[in-house]
Amino acid sequence: xxxxxxxLNDVLYRYSPEEVQYWIxxxxxxxxxxxxxxxxxxxxxxxxxxxxxxWLDSIQLSQADAFAQSVPTAEAAxxxxxxxxxxxxxxxxxxxxxxxxxxxxxxKVDVVGSYPEDIRDLFQAPxxxxxxxxAYVGAxxxxxxxxxxxxGLSDETEKALTAMAxxxxxxxxxxxxxxxxxxxxxxxxxxxxxxxxxxxxxVRFDAxxxxxxTDAEGLPVQDFTAAEEFLGHLSNDVLLLNVTAERKxxxxxxxxxxxxxxxxxxxxxxxxxxxxxxxxxxxxxVDDAKLAVGLFNxxxxxxxxxGYSAGPSFEQGPGSGAWGPSLADGRSLVQFPDIKxxxxxxISGSENAVGYGVNGIGSGRMPGFGSVLxxxxxxxxxxxxxxx
Ligand code: HEC
Numbered sequence: 001x002x003x004x005x006x007x008l009n010d011v012l013y014r015y016s017p018e019e020v021q022y023w024i025x026x027x028x029x030x031x032x033x034x035x036x037x038x039x040x041x042x043x044x045x046x047x048x049x050x051x052x053x054x055w056l057d058s059i060q061l062s063q064a065d066a067f068a069q070s071v072p073t074a075e076a077a078x079x080x081x082x083x084x085x086x087x088x089x090x091x092x093x094x095x096x097x098x099x100x101x102x103x104x105x106x107x108k109v110d111v112v113g114s115y116p117e118d119i120r121d122l123f124q125a126p127x128x129x130x131x132x133x134x135a136y137v138g139a140x141x142x143x144x145x146x147x148x149x150x151x152g153l154s155d156e157t158e159k160a161l162t163a164m165a166x167x168x169x170x171x172x173x174x175x176x177x178x179x180x181x182x183x184x185x186x187x188x189x190x191x192x193x194x195x196x197x198x199x200x201x202x203v204r205f206d207a208x209x210x211x212x213x214t215d216a217e218g219l220p221v222q223d224f225t226a227a228e229e230f231l232g233h234l235s236n237d238v239l240l241l242n243v244t245a246e247r248k249x250x251x252x253x254x255x256x257x258x259x260x261x262x263x264x265x266x267x268x269x270x271x272x273x274x275x276x277x278x279x280x281x282x283x284x285x286v287d288d289a290k291l292a293v294g295l296f297n298x299x300x301x302x303x304x305x306x307g308y309s310a311g312p313s314f315e316q317g318p319g320s321g322a323w324g325p326s327l328a329d330g331r332s333l334v335q336f337p338d339i340k341x342x343x344x345x346x347i348s349g350s351e352n353a354v355g356y357g358v359n360g361i362g363s364g365r366m367p368g369f370g371s372v373l374x375x376x377x378x379x380x381x382x383x384x385x386x387x388x
Contacts, residue, residue, distance in 0.1 A: 116231060
């Protein structure tokens with residue numbers, strides 16, 4: 001699950017420096033923003049926090065630029081709605097690929113599981129070791145094997161390593177994401193998740209060449225170094241495969257309901273908005289309804305719509321409440337019988353321990369939007385909120 005981090009370059013328009021300082025020191029409850037200040041258990045001193053705020057100040061947009069961002073922000077939020085199905089389909093593809101990986105772990109262990117130990121054995125066993133390879137695994141070599149290219153790996157070991165690398169490359173696959181090409185004007189297709197060969201194992205060892213492989217820059221790599229790296233990657237992957245195979249059921253218990261959740265989301269489409277219906281409720285044109293939804297999703301949803309930050313498939317309905325209170329079921333009409341009070345509240349935001357509306361008590365965490373959005377835009381958002 002990924003959180004979309006909010007932009008920082010208009011943060012001081014939405015929050016006062018004191019509010020920003022509060023979050024840097026204490027973090028944001030229920031969000032991945034960590035507490036950075038010493039008082040909040042983090043690593044930044046008061047001075048560093050101040051410096052951070054000064055830096056934020058220096059990257060602040062001019063007010064005109066902040067206004068200019070509002071329409072693109074709304075458009076991006078509307079694109080997110082339009083792309084909800086695709087995003088969900090992608091997540092389903094990935095979830096299916098992960099499930100396939102978990103299911104395949106044991107059969108991979110059956111092939112490559114013994115390789116790390118086999119290699120260590122070759123490095124120290126009579127007839128296949130050299131002084132160098134034995135020393136690498138902390139042993140001595142009483143009966144060294146033939147090492148034609150004198151690179152520290154016996155001829156026999158090099159042959160065995162090459163065979164194991166080829167087998168590992170085929171067995172220990174990696175997930176490959178392909179973006180299908182579509183013709184212009186056509187809707188994009190979901191990414192394809194498939195598995196492909198693991199380039200880490202694209203190594204070979206020639207018993208008569210001490211530098212058989214080349215690195216990413218095309219420079220020759222000593223065989224012994226390539227063997228060390230091969231063994232390192234293999235040990236990590238085999239460990240991971242073993243854990244996955246052993247805990248297969250626990251992983252599936254997690255992944256399978258996740259897949260079901262996403263498939264259900266594809267049916268229920270929680271990101272969808274019926275713009276005609278919204279326009280009807282708001283008594284505005286469909287275009288204005290779109291702008292209202294785009295602005296609300298772009299500026300308010302991450303705090304007021306449950307699951308919004310987790311992605312379209314996880315949304316729990318516009319204004320369903322998350323970090324900020326629920327705005328659904330006509331809640332704003334109760335809190336602000338007069339629309340003008342609600343507009344004024346969105347312009348200035350809340351203040352800690354200061355009352356608002358009929359029975360609201362501010363915590364100072366509801367930002368003011370008066371310097372980021374125009375009054376017209378705020379009025380539009382507010383009438384949308386009042387229709388929820
Ligand atoms: C950073 C999170 C955050 C964002 C972004 C945010 N709000 Fe809020 N909002 C809150 C919190 C928290 C409260 C509760 C008051 C408080 O704690 O100060 C609140 C309260 C409200 C209320 C009063 C609800 C009630 O019934 O008491 C309204 C209306 C509201 N917000 C509308 C908006 C609108 C419109 C936007 C976007 C333009 C927005 N909020 C953006 C956090 C946020």
